[in-house]
Amino acid sequence: MHEPIVKMTRLLTGLAMSISLGACTTVEDAPKGEAAYEVIPPAPAVGMDYRIAADDVLRVQVYHEPGLSLEDAQVTAAGMIRMPLIGEVPVAGLSASEASDVIAGKLGERYLVSPQVTIFVKKAVGRRITVDGEVREPGLFPVEGRLGLLQAVALAKGPTRLASLKQVMVVRQTDGVRAAAMFDLSAIRKGKAPDPEILPGDMVLVGLSRAKAILGGGLLALPAIGAGFVALDGGR
Template sequence: MNTAMRLFALLFAVLAVAACGSSGRENADVTAATQVASYALPVGQAVAPAEDYRIGETDLLKVSVFRVPELSFDQLRVDSSGNIQMPLIGTVRAAGLTPSELSASLTSQLGARYLRNPQITVTVVEAASQKITVDGAVTQPGVYEMRGRTTLLQAVAMARGPSGSADLSSVAIFRTIDGQRMVAVFDLGAIRNGEAEDPIVLGEDVIVVDTSTLNAGLRAAISAAPVLTLFRLF
């Protein structure tokens, strides 16, 4: 067993142990993992917008200040400390903010001293710092860099698609939310057929495509977790 698989086995085992003693999906005491099954997501539900993306170190941004080309940049790199350098106001914190939050910050700082009612738009051109892990029944498991807004279907495609043993009805996204490890399960086949919306994946997500040979701990954790009606994002 390679290092990556040992890591996932350990994760799944922890989730399974935390779920021990539960009597099934209705047990509200199970908090180690929270599941959203694909059948709990109504067809046509809106997916998370690109604004849910949080800027990271070394990301490439586009900053547009309406009618002020001197303050507009088609390519502005976030430095390794998570900051950008803007004329007039200098160092501005960017990492950890959504594009709209950074736009609001720039608007406040420029509007306070230099511009009247500035209109500023921030766009992520390249999300170089955001990585996801795709594992399980895929052709090429590994860690991949996201380039801007990325959906579950696109993430699996990065790993050269599902392998022959994949169970497309059971594709899990593991995510840490407020310090809690959570998991949502989606039907990739339904997404491909346009019967379900394609969810957005975020940096540091771990995507596992199920297979009949997958670690039993994952199955135990998923089956023990309560079902919600939505995938709760940040």
């Protein structure tokens, strides 16, 4: 699909979701079936760069400047790291490459000529998901690479015998807006429905009654995630 067509598809989908999902106010109203994949889509063809998060631990290397380099720079709750000479630098929400450019730019303003900065994420605390509800071992789990809903539930040792597999909620927050969608895990297991991609920061809730308890029965504004949706390949 050509890039202009993809962009138009995303725009139209986002507008449609703003209309169709804007009135969604309760957990029971969460989109289901094909509509759920407009909120939490299947894995895209191209992966996304990791974005630095609070509490991540970074290695910052300034070429030929060991005194300015840091081995274990922890990102503060405010999303900053403290660098020699230039003080606090906001890095949360940036990729390692973008953060490197920001630090290099600040060092180059007053202290160094054409500084070369490299950042490596040593500990990606932000790459975690929550799995709760009717699962055997609910909790926080690290995300390494791509992760689907089936794998996410498996991290929690699978659903309990009381779990309602047709009522598995995925909650995602993007730019301060929470979005949620309901999936049928049994259909995904049988290959009758796509397996949605679970991203760092997502919450997976197995069983509607538990989802209602955690979310208080309310479902906040939804349209944000749908703006990035591209039509499913082959009508999956």
